Amino acid sequence: MTTPMPGTRPQLRRARMDLLGIYLNDHLAGSTVGAGRAQFMARSHRDPPYAEPLRHLAAEIAEDRQALLRIMRSLGVPQRRYKVAASGAAERLGRLKSNGRLFRRSPLTLVVELEFLRLGVKGKELGWRTLRALAEADGRLDEQELDGLTARAERQTSTLEELRVTAVRDVLLTD
Template identity: 40%
Template sequence: MATPFAILLRNHHAGGRAVVDLFVRAAAAQRDRPHGAVLDQLAREAREDLGFDERVMRRLGVRPSWPQVVALRLGERVGRLKPNGRLLRRAPLSDLVELEGLIAGVHVKIAGWQAAQVAGVLEEGELAELEGLLDRARSQAERLAQAHLAAAASVLARQA
Protein backbone atom coordinates (compact mmCIF):
# COMPACT_ATOMS: atom_id res chain seq x y z
CA MET A 1 0.00 0.00 0.00
CA ALA A 2 1.30 3.42 -0.95
CA THR A 3 2.07 5.95 1.76
CA PRO A 4 0.13 9.22 1.89
CA PHE A 5 3.28 11.05 0.74
CA ALA A 6 3.67 8.72 -2.26
CA ILE A 7 0.05 9.36 -3.20
CA LEU A 8 0.60 13.11 -2.86
CA LEU A 9 3.68 12.87 -5.09
CA ARG A 10 1.73 10.93 -7.73
CA ASN A 11 -1.14 13.41 -7.63
CA HIS A 12 1.14 16.43 -7.95
CA HIS A 13 3.23 14.78 -10.64
CA ALA A 14 0.16 14.05 -12.76
CA GLY A 15 -1.21 17.55 -12.22
CA GLY A 16 2.19 19.04 -12.93
CA ARG A 17 2.36 17.28 -16.29
CA ALA A 18 -1.05 18.69 -17.24
CA VAL A 19 -0.03 22.19 -16.11
CA VAL A 20 3.16 21.99 -18.21
CA ASP A 21 0.95 21.16 -21.21
CA LEU A 22 -1.24 24.16 -20.44
CA PHE A 23 1.80 26.44 -20.07
CA VAL A 24 3.16 25.28 -23.43
CA ARG A 25 -0.20 25.77 -25.15
CA ALA A 26 -0.79 29.18 -23.57
CA ALA A 27 2.73 30.34 -24.43
CA ALA A 28 2.26 29.30 -28.06
CA ALA A 29 -1.22 30.79 -28.36
CA GLN A 30 -0.32 34.05 -26.64
CA ARG A 31 3.12 34.50 -28.16
CA ASP A 32 2.11 37.77 -29.86
CA ARG A 33 0.61 39.23 -26.68
CA PRO A 34 2.62 41.53 -24.39
CA HIS A 35 2.94 38.71 -21.82
CA GLY A 36 3.88 36.02 -24.38
CA ALA A 37 7.57 36.06 -23.45
CA VAL A 38 6.66 35.70 -19.77
CA LEU A 39 4.55 32.63 -20.55
CA ASP A 40 7.42 31.16 -22.57
CA GLN A 41 9.77 31.57 -19.59
CA LEU A 42 7.16 30.16 -17.20
CA ALA A 43 6.72 27.09 -19.43
CA ARG A 44 10.47 26.39 -19.18
CA GLU A 45 10.38 26.88 -15.41
CA ALA A 46 7.36 24.57 -15.06
CA ARG A 47 9.27 21.78 -16.83
CA GLU A 48 12.21 22.29 -14.45
CA ASP A 49 9.87 22.30 -11.45
CA LEU A 50 8.39 18.99 -12.55
CA GLY A 51 11.92 17.62 -12.69
CA PHE A 52 12.29 18.17 -8.95
CA ASP A 53 9.18 16.10 -8.26
CA GLU A 54 10.42 13.34 -10.57
CA ARG A 55 13.84 13.22 -8.89
CA VAL A 56 12.23 12.88 -5.45
CA MET A 57 9.90 10.19 -6.77
CA ARG A 58 12.85 8.21 -8.22
CA ARG A 59 14.80 8.46 -4.97
CA LEU A 60 11.83 7.21 -2.98
CA GLY A 61 10.93 4.50 -5.49
CA VAL A 62 7.54 6.09 -6.22
CA ARG A 63 6.34 5.34 -9.71
CA PRO A 64 4.11 7.81 -11.54
CA SER A 65 0.47 6.88 -11.87
CA TRP A 66 0.31 6.75 -15.66
CA PRO A 67 -3.49 6.37 -15.78
CA GLN A 68 -3.74 9.53 -13.68
CA VAL A 69 -1.15 11.35 -15.83
CA VAL A 70 -3.01 10.41 -19.00
CA ALA A 71 -6.40 11.33 -17.52
CA LEU A 72 -5.25 14.78 -16.37
CA ARG A 73 -3.37 15.53 -19.58
CA LEU A 74 -6.42 14.43 -21.56
CA GLY A 75 -8.59 16.61 -19.32
CA GLU A 76 -6.37 19.59 -20.13
CA ARG A 77 -6.93 18.92 -23.83
CA VAL A 78 -10.68 18.41 -23.45
CA GLY A 79 -10.79 21.73 -21.60
CA ARG A 80 -9.88 23.36 -24.91
CA LEU A 81 -13.36 22.48 -26.16
CA LYS A 82 -15.10 24.77 -23.69
CA PRO A 83 -17.76 27.10 -25.04
CA ASN A 84 -16.00 30.40 -25.56
CA GLY A 85 -18.18 32.34 -27.95
CA ARG A 86 -16.28 31.23 -31.05
CA LEU A 87 -16.71 28.05 -33.03
CA LEU A 88 -13.69 27.83 -35.32
CA ARG A 89 -11.29 30.45 -34.02
CA ARG A 90 -9.66 31.13 -30.71
CA ALA A 91 -11.75 33.46 -28.60
CA PRO A 92 -10.11 36.43 -26.85
CA LEU A 93 -11.54 35.13 -23.57
CA SER A 94 -9.38 31.99 -23.96
CA ASP A 95 -6.30 33.98 -22.94
CA LEU A 96 -7.95 34.96 -19.69
CA VAL A 97 -9.27 31.48 -18.92
CA GLU A 98 -5.87 29.88 -19.61
CA LEU A 99 -4.13 32.33 -17.30
CA GLU A 100 -6.66 31.59 -14.54
CA GLY A 101 -5.97 27.87 -14.93
CA LEU A 102 -2.24 28.47 -14.74
CA ILE A 103 -2.62 30.61 -11.62
CA ALA A 104 -4.57 27.79 -9.97
CA GLY A 105 -1.95 25.23 -11.04
CA VAL A 106 0.92 27.25 -9.58
CA HIS A 107 -0.92 27.68 -6.28
CA VAL A 108 -1.54 23.92 -6.08
CA LYS A 109 2.18 23.36 -6.75
CA ILE A 110 3.07 25.72 -3.90
CA ALA A 111 0.67 23.94 -1.54
CA GLY A 112 2.07 20.53 -2.45
CA TRP A 113 5.63 21.66 -1.91
CA GLN A 114 4.74 23.22 1.43
CA ALA A 115 3.21 19.89 2.46
CA ALA A 116 6.39 18.11 1.33
CA GLN A 117 8.47 20.42 3.54
CA VAL A 118 6.75 19.23 6.69
CA ALA A 119 6.41 15.56 5.68
CA GLY A 120 9.81 14.63 7.09
CA VAL A 121 10.67 12.66 3.94
CA LEU A 122 12.88 15.03 1.98
CA GLU A 123 16.64 15.04 2.40
CA GLU A 124 18.51 18.15 3.49
CA GLY A 125 19.63 19.00 -0.07
CA GLU A 126 16.09 18.52 -1.38
CA LEU A 127 14.72 20.82 1.31
CA ALA A 128 17.27 23.48 0.39
CA GLU A 129 16.41 23.16 -3.31
CA LEU A 130 12.73 23.28 -2.45
CA GLU A 131 13.16 26.66 -0.72
CA GLY A 132 14.46 28.13 -3.97
CA LEU A 133 11.69 26.45 -5.96
CA LEU A 134 9.06 27.84 -3.60
CA ASP A 135 10.47 31.35 -4.03
CA ARG A 136 10.35 30.89 -7.80
CA ALA A 137 6.79 29.49 -7.66
CA ARG A 138 5.67 32.56 -5.72
CA SER A 139 7.31 34.69 -8.41
CA GLN A 140 5.50 32.61 -11.05
CA ALA A 141 2.19 33.30 -9.31
CA GLU A 142 2.94 37.02 -9.28
CA ARG A 143 4.00 37.12 -12.94
CA LEU A 144 0.84 35.21 -13.88
CA ALA A 145 -1.30 37.59 -11.83
CA GLN A 146 0.20 40.56 -13.71
CA ALA A 147 -0.38 38.85 -17.08
CA HIS A 148 -3.93 38.03 -16.00
CA LEU A 149 -4.70 41.65 -15.16
CA ALA A 150 -3.28 42.82 -18.48
CA ALA A 151 -5.29 40.20 -20.36
CA ALA A 152 -8.45 41.06 -18.40
CA ALA A 153 -8.04 44.74 -19.21
CA SER A 154 -7.46 43.94 -22.86
CA VAL A 155 -10.24 41.39 -23.30
CA LEU A 156 -12.93 42.71 -21.00
CA ALA A 157 -12.46 46.46 -21.56
CA ARG A 158 -13.40 46.00 -25.22
CA GLN A 159 -16.75 44.63 -24.12
CA ALA A 160 -17.74 47.42 -21.75
Protein backbone atom coordinates in the same frame (compact mmCIF):
# COMPACT_ATOMS: atom_id res chain seq x y z
CA MET B 1 -1.27 15.78 18.79
CA THR B 2 0.62 17.04 21.81
CA THR B 3 2.84 20.07 21.84
CA PRO B 4 6.39 19.43 23.05
CA MET B 5 7.48 21.12 26.23
CA PRO B 6 9.57 24.27 25.76
CA GLY B 7 13.25 23.41 25.46
CA THR B 8 12.59 19.83 24.38
CA ARG B 9 13.04 18.49 20.90
CA PRO B 10 9.91 17.19 19.16
CA GLN B 11 9.96 13.49 18.38
CA LEU B 12 10.58 12.96 14.67
CA ARG B 13 7.81 11.13 12.91
CA ARG B 14 7.99 9.20 9.66
CA ALA B 15 5.97 10.03 6.58
CA ARG B 16 3.19 7.64 5.64
CA MET B 17 4.59 6.61 2.29
CA ASP B 18 1.31 5.10 1.09
CA LEU B 19 -0.46 8.44 1.49
CA LEU B 20 2.54 10.48 0.35
CA GLY B 21 2.69 8.37 -2.81
CA ILE B 22 -0.95 9.16 -3.59
CA TYR B 23 -0.38 12.84 -2.81
CA LEU B 24 2.70 13.12 -5.04
CA ASN B 25 1.04 11.26 -7.91
CA ASP B 26 -1.92 13.62 -7.68
CA HIS B 27 0.52 16.54 -7.89
CA LEU B 28 2.25 14.85 -10.82
CA ALA B 29 -1.09 14.59 -12.60
CA GLY B 30 -1.70 18.28 -11.91
CA SER B 31 1.77 19.19 -13.11
CA THR B 32 1.16 17.25 -16.31
CA VAL B 33 -1.95 19.34 -16.95
CA GLY B 34 -0.16 22.57 -16.01
CA ALA B 35 2.92 21.87 -18.13
CA GLY B 36 0.75 20.96 -21.13
CA ARG B 37 -1.42 24.05 -20.77
CA ALA B 38 1.61 26.31 -20.26
CA GLN B 39 3.27 24.93 -23.42
CA PHE B 40 0.05 25.39 -25.38
CA MET B 41 -0.32 28.97 -24.13
CA ALA B 42 3.30 29.78 -24.96
CA ARG B 43 2.74 28.60 -28.54
CA SER B 44 -0.64 30.32 -28.86
CA HIS B 45 0.16 33.82 -27.61
CA ARG B 46 2.80 35.63 -29.60
CA ASP B 47 1.70 39.17 -28.77
CA PRO B 48 3.58 41.35 -26.32
CA PRO B 49 3.28 41.53 -23.34
CA TYR B 50 2.36 37.83 -23.17
CA ALA B 51 4.76 35.96 -25.46
CA GLU B 52 8.06 36.12 -23.58
CA PRO B 53 6.67 35.69 -20.04
CA LEU B 54 4.56 32.72 -21.18
CA ARG B 55 7.56 31.05 -22.87
CA HIS B 56 9.62 31.54 -19.71
CA LEU B 57 6.82 30.24 -17.47
CA ALA B 58 6.28 27.19 -19.69
CA ALA B 59 9.97 26.30 -19.48
CA GLU B 60 10.03 26.70 -15.69
CA ILE B 61 6.82 24.71 -15.20
CA ALA B 62 8.30 21.87 -17.27
CA GLU B 63 11.45 22.02 -15.11
CA ASP B 64 9.32 21.93 -11.96
CA ARG B 65 7.57 18.80 -13.22
CA GLN B 66 10.99 17.19 -13.72
CA ALA B 67 11.98 18.22 -10.18
CA LEU B 68 8.85 16.52 -8.85
CA LEU B 69 9.73 13.35 -10.74
CA ARG B 70 13.27 13.44 -9.28
CA ILE B 71 11.89 13.89 -5.77
CA MET B 72 9.46 11.01 -6.27
CA ARG B 73 12.34 8.78 -7.42
CA SER B 74 14.48 9.79 -4.43
CA LEU B 75 11.61 8.85 -2.11
CA GLY B 76 10.98 5.57 -3.93
CA VAL B 77 7.48 6.66 -4.95
CA PRO B 78 6.43 4.93 -8.17
CA GLN B 79 4.83 6.98 -10.90
CA ARG B 80 1.19 6.04 -11.50
CA ARG B 81 1.20 6.29 -15.27
CA TYR B 82 -2.58 5.96 -15.56
CA LYS B 83 -3.00 9.22 -13.61
CA VAL B 84 -0.46 10.99 -15.81
CA ALA B 85 -2.07 9.68 -19.00
CA ALA B 86 -5.59 10.59 -17.85
CA SER B 87 -4.56 14.10 -16.79
CA GLY B 88 -2.70 14.69 -20.08
CA ALA B 89 -5.75 13.59 -22.04
CA ALA B 90 -8.02 15.80 -19.92
CA GLU B 91 -5.79 18.82 -20.60
CA ARG B 92 -5.96 18.25 -24.36
CA LEU B 93 -9.73 17.75 -24.24
CA GLY B 94 -10.04 20.95 -22.23
CA ARG B 95 -8.80 22.86 -25.26
CA LEU B 96 -12.01 21.88 -27.06
CA LYS B 97 -14.32 23.60 -24.58
CA SER B 98 -16.99 25.93 -25.86
CA ASN B 99 -15.90 29.54 -25.82
CA GLY B 100 -18.67 31.27 -27.69
CA ARG B 101 -16.77 31.05 -30.97
CA LEU B 102 -16.94 28.26 -33.50
CA PHE B 103 -13.64 28.42 -35.39
CA ARG B 104 -11.33 30.71 -33.46
CA ARG B 105 -10.34 31.46 -29.92
CA SER B 106 -12.39 33.84 -27.84
CA PRO B 107 -10.44 36.80 -26.42
CA LEU B 108 -11.74 35.68 -23.01
CA THR B 109 -9.81 32.41 -23.37
CA LEU B 110 -6.56 34.11 -22.34
CA VAL B 111 -8.09 35.38 -19.08
CA VAL B 112 -9.51 31.96 -18.22
CA GLU B 113 -6.26 30.15 -19.12
CA LEU B 114 -4.19 32.53 -16.99
CA GLU B 115 -6.55 32.02 -14.05
CA PHE B 116 -6.37 28.24 -14.50
CA LEU B 117 -2.58 28.28 -14.67
CA ARG B 118 -2.34 30.58 -11.64
CA LEU B 119 -4.47 28.17 -9.61
CA GLY B 120 -2.24 25.29 -10.69
CA VAL B 121 0.95 27.11 -9.74
CA LYS B 122 -0.51 27.96 -6.33
CA GLY B 123 -1.30 24.26 -5.84
CA LYS B 124 2.26 23.40 -6.85
CA GLU B 125 3.59 25.89 -4.31
CA LEU B 126 1.54 24.22 -1.59
CA GLY B 127 2.91 20.85 -2.67
CA TRP B 128 6.48 22.13 -2.28
CA ARG B 129 5.55 23.54 1.14
CA THR B 130 4.14 20.17 2.17
CA LEU B 131 7.36 18.42 1.18
CA ARG B 132 9.38 21.10 2.98
CA ALA B 133 7.41 20.41 6.17
CA LEU B 134 8.39 16.73 5.84
CA ALA B 135 12.05 17.42 5.05
CA GLU B 136 13.12 17.61 8.70
CA ALA B 137 11.94 14.02 9.20
CA ASP B 138 13.24 12.67 5.90
CA GLY B 139 16.82 13.28 4.83
CA ARG B 140 16.00 12.31 1.25
CA LEU B 141 14.25 15.66 0.84
CA ASP B 142 16.57 18.57 0.10
CA GLU B 143 15.39 21.56 2.15
CA GLN B 144 17.29 24.09 0.03
CA GLU B 145 15.89 22.68 -3.21
CA LEU B 146 12.36 22.82 -1.80
CA ASP B 147 12.89 26.39 -0.59
CA GLY B 148 14.05 27.33 -4.10
CA LEU B 149 11.09 25.59 -5.75
CA THR B 150 8.70 27.34 -3.36
CA ALA B 151 10.26 30.74 -4.09
CA ARG B 152 10.05 30.08 -7.83
CA ALA B 153 6.37 29.13 -7.53
CA GLU B 154 5.74 32.39 -5.68
CA ARG B 155 7.44 34.33 -8.50
CA GLN B 156 5.42 32.41 -11.09
CA THR B 157 2.20 33.25 -9.24
CA SER B 158 3.16 36.92 -9.24
CA THR B 159 3.98 36.88 -12.96
CA LEU B 160 0.72 35.11 -13.78
CA GLU B 161 -1.25 37.63 -11.72
CA GLU B 162 0.39 40.52 -13.59
CA LEU B 163 -0.42 38.87 -16.92
CA ARG B 164 -3.97 38.13 -15.78
CA VAL B 165 -4.64 41.73 -14.78
CA THR B 166 -3.22 42.94 -18.11
CA ALA B 167 -5.42 40.45 -19.97
CA VAL B 168 -8.51 41.46 -17.99
CA ARG B 169 -7.91 45.09 -18.94
CA ASP B 170 -7.13 44.25 -22.58
CA VAL B 171 -10.14 41.97 -22.98
CA LEU B 172 -12.87 43.36 -20.75
CA LEU B 173 -12.37 47.11 -20.99
CA THR B 174 -13.42 49.15 -24.02
CA ASP B 175 -12.02 52.43 -25.30
